[in-house]
Amino acid sequence: MTATTRDKLLDATIRVLAEQGIAKASARTVATAAGVNQALVFYHFGSVDELLAAACEHGARTRVEANRAALDAVTTLPQLVEAARHIHASERDAGHVALLGQLLAGAPSHPSLSAATAAGLSLWIAEVERVLQRVLAPTVLAELVDVPGLARAISSSFVGLELYEGVDPDGADQAFASLDALAALITVLTELGPIEERALRRKLRRRP
Template sequence: MTGDRPTKERIIDATLETLRVDGFAGTSARTIARRGGLNQALIFYHFGTINDLLLAALDRAAMERREHYEEAMRDAADARDLIEVAARLYREDLEAGHITVLSELIAGSLTEPSLGPEIVARMQPWIDLAEGAIARAIEGTFVRELVQPRDLAFALVALYLGVDLLTQLDGDHARAESLFEVGRRLTVTMSMLEDGAD
């Protein structure tokens, strides 16, 4: 099955799995190699440094995920759609362990300062994506006069990240669901106000 995957890909596979299972702390050249049944020296041959490998792993995970996000968000016409789409994507991310990988790398980029700027640069496209979706969802409503899509997008990404981290820390996934429920009610209220106003 994985036997004929190129070594470089197998290293990335093993890296993502190690991040998911053992966290950033447990992700070293040695543990990655052990999990992937690979020789440790191959990592340095193919990627040079561990940091470059971690970034390569993040890039691959993000690329696969971004298409999915863009497609799902294209279909969301208003704020109420968007909330449902966001809740679904969050659940998928959680299931697939993408959330774990992201949280671990963000936390790790504080721990490993040389990683910081690279991680930040890779988050910008996600903020842009959120901004576009939000801009479409609130266009022509009174909310548009109240907040900049850019600020809301940043807040949303920050909130997502904070919830990830706290959830990661105490394993309580129910609270994320409560938040989506709050979002639902807020968007319902918003559209009621909107209908009453116009």
């Protein structure tokens, strides 16, 4: 299928953001990268800010769909951490981690971009929540854990790790290793016998 002008502009915006930064994301720069007339930016999107917002959501949806099969194959928490490692590596190598950094940096000064970045991250959170619901459903943790809240905590931690890796790769590796160990520990807790499971339920329900 031939890409439409709108799609070309969206893809070009993502490339410009990742390669040149948000400060260079002008109508002229994007149009040049897309190989189209600059006026078409305003015809299709109205303003550069609206183009940036649309590109943010478009990019997030494209990446979520590209990685959905890997997440669908996850059946345990350690597998979720391992899938996250692979997704992180592929997204970094493709320049999408750099893109995320640019979007987060530009969001405070671009209100529409802030909302679109949050919407894009919400797509990832929804995928993680879907995996957690499936993985935790047969375990004692299903009724004791706030799954939507846990999905947000996991997703935000991976966003932080993606940005942190740029300044301390070894530290990011250490953090991933700690997440591996935590996931393994939680897996052990989900495999308790009936007596231990009842004790765990009582303990957790006494939390303030």
